[in-house]
Structures are given as C-alpha cells and as structure tokens.
Amino acid sequence: MADAHAAPHQITPLRTYFVVFAALAIGTLLTWYASTINLGAFNTPIALVIATTKAVLVILFFMHVIHSSRLTWVVIIASFFWLAMLFVLTFADYLTRLWQIY
Amino acid sequence: MSDVTLQADEHVHHPFLQHHFEDLGQQHEASTLGMWMFLATEILFFGGVLMAYWVYRVIYPEAWAVAGEQQNTLFGGINTLVLIVSSLTMACAVRAAQLGSRRGTVALLVATLFFGTVFLGIKSYEYHAHWQEGLFPGLHFTWNEDPQLAPKVQLFMVFYWGLTGLHAAHMVIGVGLLLWIISRAWRGHFGPEYYSPVEVMGLYWHFVDIVWIFLFPFLYLIPHFGVHHG
Numbered sequence: 472m473a474d475a476h477a478a479p480h481q482i483t484p485l486r487t488y489f490v491v492f493a494a495l496a497i498g499t500l501l502t503w504y505a506s507t508i509n510l511g512a513f514n515t516p517i518a519l520v521i522a523t524t525k526a527v528l529v530i531l532f533f534m535h536v537i538h539s540s541r542l543t544w545v546v547i548i549a550s551f552f553w554l555a556m557l558f559v560l561t562f563a564d565y566l567t568r569l570w571q572i573y
Numbered sequence: 574m575s576d577v578t579l580q581a582d583e584h585v586h587h588p589f590l591q592h593h594f595e596d597l598g599q600q601h602e603a604s605t606l607g608m609w610m611f612l613a614t615e616i617l618f619f620g621g622v623l624m625a626y627w628v629y630r631v632i633y634p635e636a637w638a639v640a641g642e643q644q645n646t647l648f649g650g651i652n653t654l655v656l657i658v659s660s661l662t663m664a665c666a667v668r669a670a671q672l673g674s675r676r677g678t679v680a681l682l683v684a685t686l687f688f689g690t691v692f693l694g695i696k697s698y699e700y701h702a703h704w705q706e707g708l709f710p711g712l713h714f715t716w717n718e719d720p721q722l723a724p725k726v727q728l729f730m731v732f733y734w735g736l737t738g739l740h741a742a743h744m745v746i747g748v749g750l751l752l753w754i755i756s757r758a759w760r761g762h763f764g765p766e767y768y769s770p771v772e773v774m775g776l777y778w779h780f781v782d783i784v785w786i787f788l789f790p791f792l793y794l795i796p797h798f799g800v801h802h803g
Contacts (some may be wrong), residue, residue, distance in 0.1 A: 480601070482671050483664070492661040499653045499789075503646065506794035514798035518790035526783045533664045533779045535772070540602060543609050550613035554620040558627075565628050 481538040491532045498525045589767050597766055604769040608776045619739070619784055626732045626791065629725075636725030639718065640733075641796025643708060645699060649793035652695050653785060659688030660782045667775045670758070670768035678758045678771065685778065686751045689744055696741055700734075709734065733792050740788060743781045750774055 502521040506514065531537045536547060587597055594600040630637045662684040669677030707715030710730045716723040754774045757763065763771055 480671060482668060485665070485668070488661060488664050488668070492657065495657045495660075496654060499650065499657065502790055502794060503650050506646070506790070506798075509798070515795050518795045522787050522790055525786045529660065529779050529783050529786070533660055533782075534776055535667075539605065543606055546606065546609045546613055550616045553613075554616055557617070557620060558624055561624055561628065562631075565631060 481535070483532065483535065487532055491528050494528055495525050587767060589762065597769075601767075601769045601772070604773050605776065608773045612776065612780050615780060619736075622732070622736055622739070623787065623791070626736065629728055629732070630796070633725040633728065636722045637729055638797040639722060640726045640729035641793070643703070643706070644733075644793045644796075645702070646793050648695055648699050649789050652692050653789045655688050655692045655695070656782045656785050659685050659692070660779050662688065663775050663778045667768065667771050670763040670771040671765055673764045675758065675761050675763075678763060679755060682751060682755045682758055682771075686748060686755065689748050689751065689778075693741060693744055693748070696737065703730075703734075729796070736788055736792065740781065740784050743784070747778055747781055750777065 498521050502518055505517045505521070510517065530547070536543065590597055591600060594603065662681050666678055666681035666685060669681055703709060707713055708730050710727045714723075714727050714730070716726055751774065754770055757770060
C-alpha cells in the first residue's frame with residue numbers, strides 16, 4: 472500500500488517548539504523595550520520587523536508550513552502578495568499627497 | 574445485521590475517512606489546504622482594517638500620539654505573552670495527538686483553553702477601564718485635553734475597539750471550537766493516523782495569535798512614534 476498521499480506526517484521535535492517559543496517571548500520583550508526609547512523614524516520599522524519575524528516563525532513552525540505541500544505555500548504566498556498590493560497601491564496614493572491639509 | 578456481510582467485501586475503512594477521499598493522507602492535505610484558503614480571506618479581512626488604521630495614523634499623527642498614551646502597555650504585553658504560551662500548548666497538543674497520547678492531547682488543549690480565557694479576562698479588564706475613562710467612541714466619549722484632537726482621538730478609539738473587538742470575537746470562537754475538539758479528543762477520536770481536526774484547530778488558533786502579534790505594537794507600543802519632533 473505505497474500510497475503517495477499517506478506519507479508519514481512530520482512530527483516536530485519538542486525542542487523546536489520550545490526554541491520558537493523562546494524566540495517569540497524574546498521578540499515580545501524586545502519590541503516592548505524598543506518602544507521605551509525614542510529612535511525617531513526607526514521605532515515603527517523596528518516594531519514592524521520584529522512583528523513580521525514573529526509571524527513568520529509561527530507560520531513556519533507552529534503552523535507546520537515548513538513541511539507543508541507546495542500548494543499550501545502558493546495559497547499563503549498569494550494571500551500575502553494580495554495584502555502587499557493593498558498596502559503598496561493605497562500608500563502610493565496617500566503618501567504622495569501629504570501636502571494636502573487634512 | 575447486514576453490516577457484517579457488507580464489511581466482508583470492503584477493505585477496512587478508518588471511521589473518520591470520508592468516502593470522497595482516497596486515504597487519510599489526502600483527506601488531511603485537503604483539510605489543511607481548505608483551512609489556509611479560509612485564513613487567506615482572514616488575512617485580507619484584518620489586513621483591510623489595519624490598512625485603514627495606517628492611513629489615519631499617517632493623516633493624524635498628533636491624535637494617534639496622545640491616544641496611544643491611553644493604553645496600558647503592561648496589560649497588552651502580558652496578554653501577548655499569554656497568547657504565545659497558548660500557541661505553544663496548542664502546537665504541543667497537535668504533537669500529542671500525532672503521537673497518539675489521548676491524555677496529553679486533552680491536557681494540552683485544556684491548557685490552551687485556559688490561556689485563551691486568561692487573555693479574554695485581561696482584555697475585558699482593559700475594556701472596562703477604557704469604558705470608565707470615557708474612551709468608547711460614541712455619545713459618551715469624553716476627552717478633556719485638546720478639544721481639537723477629540724474627534725481624531727475618537728477615530729483612534731474606533732480602530733482600537735474595532736480591531737481588538739474583532740480579535741476578541743475570533744478568540745471567543747476559538748474557545749468554542751476548542752471545547753468541541755477537547756470533547757472529541759476525550760472520546761479518543763484522534764491518533765497518529767487521524768488528527769486533522771486538531772491540526773486545523775491549531776492553524777486557526779495560531780492565526781489569531783499572529784493577528785495579536787501585530788495589534789500589540791500597532792495599538793499599544795508605537796502610536797506615539799508617528800510624530801517626529803524637531
């Protein structure tokens with residue numbers, strides 16, 4: 472019964488889960504700490520980078536996407552691509568007409 | 574019973590294998606892919622509201638700065654950690670199901686349920702405080718500082734209550750789903766061959782965690798960094 476579909480599922484070692492958990496906790500403390508110091512224009516990008524890194528860790532390891540099929544990857548990448556289009560096209564408008572007084 | 578003679582003809586099916594799937598592996602693949610399709614719509618759903626939040630943050634940086642100072646970053650931070658712990662227990666629950674540990678699966682799912690409830694408890698405490706401070710948008714909204722900023726601060730609060738409210742609604746649904754999955758795990762439905770519902774439950778739970786990973790800095794930590802002094 473060599474079924475192509477019935478490949479044994481990957482069981483993630485506990486160690487991986489705990490390392491990811493530690494990274495998420497450290498990321499939370501880091502983003503909190505970074506918000507207590509005024510870094511001018513850098514505060515927002517730092518918060519965004521930390522949050523995105525945390526999200527990628529959750530997606531890859533907690534949500535097992537690292538072992539998921541290519542089709543799943545296509546769905547995930549497509550959804551974030553669409554999200555990126557939403558942001559890029561909207562801000563291509565708003566950020567280029569800030570001389571207007573709101 | 575005629576079932577006995579019928580079964581003699583067929584090969585033995587897993588009780589939870591649906592007939593339109595060839596095997597449990599294919600069924601599992603379809604379940605997770607379907608969940609990711611749903612999550613794609615959720616990403617765009619939350620993404621749309623978040624984008625509106627950012628547009629107004631760019632337009633009204635001064636209002637965002639003073640509104641952000643109304644937030645309790647300690648409670649927000651603790652809640653972030655609580656959700657991360659709940660994601661860890663959720664991930665371990667899937668692993669316990671994969672390893673065929675019924676007790677482990679139930680215990681870890683109950684732990685996830687517990688931390689999810691703790692999150693909602695802390696959140697409702699925050700909501701209560703904001704309500705009493707008059708920071709709920711609407712008729713009773715009160716802002717005693719710069720009156721010119723009042724409507725814009727109120728707009729921030731619309732996003733605060735809207736985004737965290739949507740997130741909390743997802744948590745409440747997650748808690749309900751957990752109760753269902755816990756009862757199934759308790760009845761011994763899951764094991765190394767069949768644990769798709771636990772896995773899909775995990776996908777939903779982790780997604781809701783990811784939403785909070787973004788809401789915490791956006792709504793608590795960085796609103797006041799939109800204004801550049803000097």
